[in-house]
Amino acid sequence: MAKRFSDIFFSALFLLLLFIPMLLIGVAVTVTSIGGVFFSQKRVGKLGVPFLLLKFRTMRPYAESEGLITVGERDPRVTRIGHFLRKSKLDELPQLINIFKGEMSFIGPRPEVPKYVAMYTEEQMRVLRLRPGLSDPASLAFFNESEILGQQDDPEAYYVEVIMPAKLKMNLEYVMNRRALTDLKLVFKTIKLIAGL
Secondary structure, three states: OHHHHHHHHHHHHHHHHOHHHHHHHHHHHHHHOOOOOEEEEEEEOHHHOEEEEEEEOOEOOOHHHHOOOOOHHHOOOEOHHHHHHHHHOHHHOOHHHHHHHOOOEEEOOOOEOHHHHOOOOOOHHHHHHOOOEEEOHHHHHOOOHHHHHHOOOOHHHHHHHHHHHHHHHHHHHHHHHOOHHHHHHHHHHHHHHHHOO
């Protein structure tokens, strides 16, 4: 209950404080490429309940039909401003809305798309016991995931066979040993990594 209260309070606070910057990002996305401001994608949430995850749009319209994996600097579907938003993680800011609505938390296993959740083992499904998060231990370990995938001949196969199992292993450890102090440490680690400190 305390975690949910802090999620509501801080997501509302950040939405207010970041309203103008988010508005400017939305305008920049709109005027520099064709398509809407936001990109929404079906993800699997707590206890397997699906929801629409929000991001600022960083790719051209209908790019998802060409594959779910993005491959770093070489992905031609990513817009010019999209590269900057992805690198700085500013494209993730709309997920504050998901947090406020109760679909996500600040810290928790990152939500996956149904296609990949369908590949989970019974043990891996335990990550769905928690509300998914904006950041988690695996997100920090694979902060440059897009660049890693960009170096692979078959990015999707590498994601499914190497990255996804490794991330799930880290998140299962988090699920089994989570503490409020652990979440707080992960918040600060995420901020430091994004800021390049």
